[in-house]
Amino acid sequence: MIGVDKLRDWGWRYGKSCHLLISPDCDLDELHRFAQSIGLKRSWAQKLRTSPHYDLTASKRALAVQAGAKELTDREAVDISTGWRKRLVAEAKARMASKDGVSC
Template sequence: MAIYVDNVKIKWQGREWCHLVADSLEELHGFARTLGLKRSWFQASASYPHYDVTIEVRQKALRLGAHEGCRSKIISCAKAMKAEQIVLLQQPAPEQFLLFFDNPVYDQS
């Protein structure tokens, strides 16, 4: 498993931005936490799941072990994570949520 960061340098709000992806969503979110990124910054509904990172964060990611990702590697990871995300969204709700809503105390009828 690995983390990848591209070098696209998209200009937005006076800064340059890149994309952070991984071989899996779990690995991506774990590495993002290590970088100090908030989960709310995750681009779940973009054309592919990723985090946008500044050039400065890109450099930190590379120092922490991320790999420079070429376009084909970024796209390959993106497709795999998108498929993983679709599978996760199709899974039933975790049991603790079902138990919560089945509790008579929360019956809204």
């Protein structure tokens, strides 16, 4: 599931902004394809190692919703970010274990 959280004033020069997110059970490439479809560059992706997302202006948020992104509650957005951190930690541990031959 791809979603957007609420617009907030973070003091960004472009005005209020939000995040374009994807559920941690989805392929991250899906987020990049969706972002590209609304005019974002892949190089604009943020925090790919902790909580992958794109920052959106109000106009890009509107495009994302029009293209099918779900409008997330605060709880849903936090759950997605937490889920990504858990997934990425588990993947890192698995990589380390495969290098060391350790299983835990």
